[in-house]
Amino acid sequence: MKPAPLTAREANLIGCRLCHLLIPLPQEQDHCPRCGARLHQRQPNSIARCWALLIAAMLFYLPANLLPITISSALGTRQSDTILSGVLYLLNSGSWAIALVIFVASLFVPLMKMVILVFLLVSVQLRSSWRPKDRTRLYRLTELVGRWSMVDIYVVTIMVALVRLGALANVEAGPGAAYFAAVVILTMFAAESFDPRLIWDRMEDRNE
């Protein structure tokens, strides 16, 4: 096996997260001399912060899916829809492609994100050395795909702004929309606060 390469931590160096300048480990927590960003060897408190945000997101996931996300009224008939009822409605009316998009973006992706983050956190905390490359890939995917869940919120906000015909037709955002937005934002922050280098730190420990 090829020996593991020297890491910045081993060399007592610190890389700036923003401009990637390599700086010798400062005595105190300091700022990057080039771009002024704060310097951390690893994201401080990464795991705890990630867990906290993740648990909050999981708690909000329930009301986000159970409460109505839109309340539309047309000619006085009020109808409140949750995400799932919207998906079912689209599926029943034959537009399964749109139903699939909404299902993936609004139900599947947030759920998968949370599952992946839990898996990563648990594996890091157990100091697992199982397939670090794949786990890093999973993390990248989580970070990348996270923002797409906001599509739902954008659709709701645009509808609320556009469909304002008074008594004829009206769309209001339901309480579920706020919780759903909270889920998406919290998972994004959770993914952000997770430091993928923690996955590789285990490899270093093994080398020693």
Place this chain on the structure above:
Amino acid sequence: MSEELSRDTRMEQLPEAEIKPKKGFSIVWLIPLLALVIGGWLVFKAWSEKGPVVTITLKSAEGLEAGKTKVKYKDVDIGQVEEIALSDDISKVIVKLQMQDGAESFMTDRTRFWVVRARVAAGKISGLGTIFSGAYIGIDPVKDGKPTLEFVGLEEPPLVTTDTPGRLFGLKAEGLGSLDIGSPVYYREIEVGQVVQYGFDESGRAVDIKIFIQAPHDRQVTGNTRFWNASGIDMSLNATGIKVDTQSLISIMLGGIAFDDGPDPLAAEPAPENTAFPLYANKDETAKENYTSQNYFLIYFNQSVRGLSVGSPVEFRGIKLGEVIDIHAVVDDKTRVFRIPVTVAIKPERIHGFGSAAKSTGNDLRDYVDRGFRAVLRSGNLVTGQLFVDLDFFPDDPPRDLTFEGTFPVIPSRATEIREITESIAEIVKKFEKIPLDEIGEDLHRTIRATTATMNRIDRLAGQFDAETVPAMTEALDSLRSTLADLEAGLGSDSPVNFQLREALGDFSEMTRSLRGLTDYLERHPESLIFGKKGDQP
């Protein structure tokens, strides 16, 4: 070089950074805590607002939708339809309602549910808003009663909900007339209530009507109050002219009931709820006595009933008690005896103390018959030969028993005596004798003389007309004719006016012609407008 060296040494001299793991509670954990609080609060709210589940049975679920249709009281949502299903025998619809918290208190057996849709009934349009918003379930909550969660929905919304203050009263009428549920009740031409229910009474021979009078007008209903049917227009023609009696336009079309204070309004106490009143046919009837119950009796006559017809009066010593409602002939199969049963309807209330309808038919009547109570045919009008049934006591008549034909009691009859007829003829002759024929003749003579004088006067007036008016009129016609001749001379074909007019027209056509020449020239030489005509140049 030295600089490099010193840098390396400096690098080696770098102290190790102390890594202090953060201890204690990180502020980031406040976020899931907050999420937990919000989630917990949502769960608590959903759980605490959940009220009882109520089942109502309806004939049809028209306009209802599970998960959407609301239950509203005073336009406030208090529940929602959860489930709509058919009953086991598929004859009805069972609707499950999820009520909100606090609804248990009025889920009693007196609470009523109904579906609010757009309706047109009794001149009122209701539920128009539901055309757009869809139907909803209305509720009339009543707090006192046995608690229950199973209800039978009403088909029509109740006219009077229990929160409307007022009182119910009963009315008894011979027929319903043009009244309907929702027909208005007027007091001094102001609508104060409405008809809420009607149906036959126990005997099936009269109609019971229930009306609701709103507070505070219900205090106007006293023991003396008289109700009458104010439907349509009541028109009567008599010596004083035409009299039209009506309430409002609505009551003309829909019918209605009116009431007034009746005699002695100040002394009367307000009537208790559900007091029954008679309903008179019109306002005039309220002044008369009115009877709502009647009894049927059979009378067999062994003589000719010629002159007796359906509607002939039945009298007791000159007081009208009722009338004949049926006459026909019957032959007995065995004895071959012909008899004529006459069915009469008698209103026993016309005799005060005669007792109410059902009671008097039994023992009382038997007692009367023992004392000689008989029916006799009497002549009411000698000229037309009309008969009437007279009821009276003939104590010397041979005793007879009261019998029953089916449920009808049979009043024994008595043959009319010839003496009675002769007596009445003698009476008539006496009346004829009293007529002062001499005086009448004298009067007639005087009248004829006066008429002749009047005719003479008219004749004279006509002569005057001939002598004075006709010549004057002839004169006027003559002068009119000469005026017309003058007029014709002034305007005739060879009159000066006509000549001048013709001349003026000639001038005018000449002028037009020269104007046309000018325009033609101008068209050809438009510059002449500025430079003048060519020939004019010097």
